[in-house]
Amino acid sequence: MIAPSSAPTSLRSPTLGVFPELYNSSDSEWALRVFSQTCYNRAFEMQVADAAKKGRIRIPVYLSAGQEHIPAVLAEILGPINIFAQHRAHSYYLSFGGDPGKLIDELLSRKTGCAQGRGGSASIHDPKIGLWGHSGHMGDQVPICVGYALAAKKTCLTVVGDASGEEDYALAAMGFAATKKLPILFVCEDNDRSILTPVSVRRSWSLATLAESFGMRGLEITDDPWLIAHHLRELKGQLPAYLNIHTCRALWHAGSGCDGPPEWDRHELTRGTLDRLGLKARRESIEQETATEVDALWKQHLSLP
Amino acid sequence: MKLTVAQTIREASRSLLLNERGLLFGQCVTAVGWIGGTVPELTEAEGIIELPMADVAGAGMTVGAALSGRPCIYIIRYQGFMWYNAAPLLNYAAKSKDMWGVPCPLLVRSIAMEGAIGPVASAAHHSMVMRMPGMPVIAPMTPGEWLSAWNWWRSHDDPVYLSEHRRSFTVDYEMPDDLRSGSRITLIGISASRLNALEAQKILAESGIICDMLHCVWLKPFVAGEAMRASLAKTKLGLVIDSDFETAAAGRSIAYELMHETGVPVHALGLEERSAGFSPEADNPSPTPERIVAKVLALLNRPQSPTR
Numbered sequence: 299m300i301a302p303s304s305a306p307t308s309l310r311s312p313t314l315g316v317f318p319e320l321y322n323s324s325d326s327e328w329a330l331r332v333f334s335q336t337c338y339n340r341a342f343e344m345q346v347a348d349a350a351k352k353g354r355i356r357i358p359v360y361l362s363a364g365q366e367h368i369p370a371v372l373a374e375i376l377g378p379i380n381i382f383a384q385h386r387a388h389s390y391y392l393s394f395g396g397d398p399g400k401l402i403d404e405l406l407s408r409k410t411g412c413a414q415g416r417g418g419s420a421s422i423h424d425p426k427i428g429l430w431g432h433s434g435h436m437g438d439q440v441p442i443c444v445g446y447a448l449a450a451k452k453t454c455l456t457v458v459g460d461a462s463g464e465e466d467y468a469l470a471a472m473g474f475a476a477t478k479k480l481p482i483l484f485v486c487e488d489n490d491r492s493i494l495t496p497v498s499v500r501r502s503w504s505l506a507t508l509a510e511s512f513g514m515r516g517l518e519i520t521d522d523p524w525l526i527a528h529h530l531r532e533l534k535g536q537l538p539a540y541l542n543i544h545t546c547r548a549l550w551h552a553g554s555g556c557d558g559p560p561e562w563d564r565h566e567l568t569r570g571t572l573d574r575l576g577l578k579a580r581r582e583s584i585e586q587e588t589a590t591e592v593d594a595l596w597k598q599h600l601s602l603p
Numbered sequence: 604m605k606l607t608v609a610q611t612i613r614e615a616s617r618s619l620l621l622n623e624r625g626l627l628f629g630q631c632v633t634a635v636g637w638i639g640g641t642v643p644e645l646t647e648a649e650g651i652i653e654l655p656m657a658d659v660a661g662a663g664m665t666v667g668a669a670l671s672g673r674p675c676i677y678i679i680r681y682q683g684f685m686w687y688n689a690a691p692l693l694n695y696a697a698k699s700k701d702m703w704g705v706p707c708p709l710l711v712r713s714i715a716m717e718g719a720i721g722p723v724a725s726a727a728h729h730s731m732v733m734r735m736p737g738m739p740v741i742a743p744m745t746p747g748e749w750l751s752a753w754n755w756w757r758s759h760d761d762p763v764y765l766s767e768h769r770r771s772f773t774v775d776y777e778m779p780d781d782l783r784s785g786s787r788i789t790l791i792g793i794s795a796s797r798l799n800a801l802e803a804q805k806i807l808a809e810s811g812i813i814c815d816m817l818h819c820v821w822l823k824p825f826v827a828g829e830a831m832r833a834s835l836a837k838t839k840l841g842l843v844i845d846s847d848f849e850t851a852a853a854g855r856s857i858a859y860e861l862m863h864e865t866g867v868p869v870h871a872l873g874l875e876e877r878s879a880g881f882s883p884e885a886d887n888p889s890p891t892p893e894r895i896v897a898k899v900l901a902l903l904n905r906p907q908s909p910t911r
Contacts, residue, residue, distance in 0.1 A: 445667025
């Protein structure tokens with residue numbers, strides 16, 4: 299473990315697990331690719347929020363703004379993989395190669411959507427990229443992922459939040475994956491919120507410690523992209539493994555509202571890191587280009603009947 | 604030599620595992636008895652996956668395995684445990700094809716039992732499955748019925764819920780519909796209640812009350828066969844007898860469909876509306892022959908109306 303299994307609240311930090319040498323060997327092109335996907339994800343989610351506010355999207359939406367860089371890093375490091383995520387998965391769909399136009403159509407409840415308009419925001423899927431649909435039962439993607447990995451003998455990624463990871467069936471399935479040594483990476487996007495209830499109110503234990511007790515590697519880190527990548531490169535050869543990433547939700551549990559300023563703004567922190575690495579000009583260019591590209595795509599799809 | 608239901612299940616399962624890359628999941632599958640002799644004595648390498656004692660997770664893991672395209676059997680040793688297992692089966696396996704166009708061809712063997720096993724493990728609970736879309740519900744009691752259900756599952760890509768009953772495992776004969784001349788009521792049996800209804804039919808015959816006895820195997824989708832329609836047209840009175848409870852359950856649902864289709868009053872008899880205890884006095888098994896006889900006599904001795 300990177301962090302000791304003390305009270306979960308003490309782990310809420312933008313620097314948990316970060317070490318000084320982390321950025322020294324950074325590959326600029328890699329960092330910019332991740333940043334580019336992050337910007338795309340964020341711009342997309344801001345368009346969703348805008349469309350929801352204006353009533354163009356009429357279904358509940360679960361936005362990944364604030365956490366959008368995590369799937370961007372996962373996709374870069376893991377490559378094609380079977381993905382069992384849950385709600386708040388737009389950025390997984392986009393990062394792993396899903397067609398953004400089909401996701402827009404899905405959110406607009408069109409039959410041309412990636413789940414024919416049935417999946418909405420919470421239950422998207424795309425077999426072409428290995429993204430399996432989610433039923434809406436929080437955490438049930440974990441046992442389903444474990445069973446799939448067992449039968450298909452394929453490497454899988456499953457994503458929980460700090461709340462759905464608490465589900466008893468998710469825990470039992472994690473234990474079974476450890477018992478059978480299945481090739482699964484468990485990722486928890488820990489935004490310290492179950493709707494609005496923080497982790498410290500709900501439990502005194504940590505999911506990473508529990509994963510270790512099952513017999514798999516269990517790490518607890520902050521959501522720095524370079525740090526996530528550092529550990530992913532190591533863990534992907536040691537599956538099953540569990541990675542608890544402390545992050546901050548920028549918008550509401552459901553909908554386009556905002557709870558207030560996040561504990562930290564990873565997007566802003568990443569900008570700063572890129573600038574310190576001498577990549578400011580390219581960073582600005584990427585932000586501008588992705589915003590323009592996403593805006594045009596949304597305008598095109600919103601203009602369709 | 605005729606095969607029993609248990610032997611039929613075991614041999615079909617053996618072939619699936621050894622020849623078709625099938626998988627069989629369950630808890631304590633390889634324990635003494637191999638689930639009433641219904642499971643082939645094979646190894647994990649040959650496809651038998653012993654699950655941990657975590658029902659919801661176990662059901663979910665089996666659903667995930669079935670998504671891979673390998674034919675999977677999931678055994679629920681006591682059908683009452685469906686109250687745990689239902690979530691992934693009904694909210695993922697049953698919905699996957701509708702939601703995402705991805706079939707989840709899972710065979711759920713959910714085994715009802717009765718007799719001194721208390722408030723949770725007792726009885727059939729197929730009605731809860733019938734309530735949700737996406738999963739056919741079949742309650743075979745004979746070797747031929749079980750094999751027919753199996754063949755349907757193997758030739759389709761839907762998840763299937765088999766409401767089995769331990770009392771069927773030793774059955775090595777078929778139960779054809781029995782339509783008699785001069786019958787006054789149509790008895791329609793489901794699950795183990797069929798065995799009791801056959802007993803009741805004999806008792807009533809000794810008193811001069813002739814009954815037609817029909818067997819309902821497909822609970823959902825339910826289609827009233829020609830024999831049911833013909834019998835009800837003749838007797839003008841029906842009684843569906845089930846090993847599940849009565850309220851919002853299979854018996855009443857099927858009675859309702861039959862009434863609308865035939866215009867004949869059809870009643871339902873199921874478990875008593877109370878928890879089962881362990882002692883014989885407190886148990887709550889499938890309607891006994893005596894309960895069925897009493898119900899038939901009460902129905903025959905009162906005016907009948909489809910609207911009551």
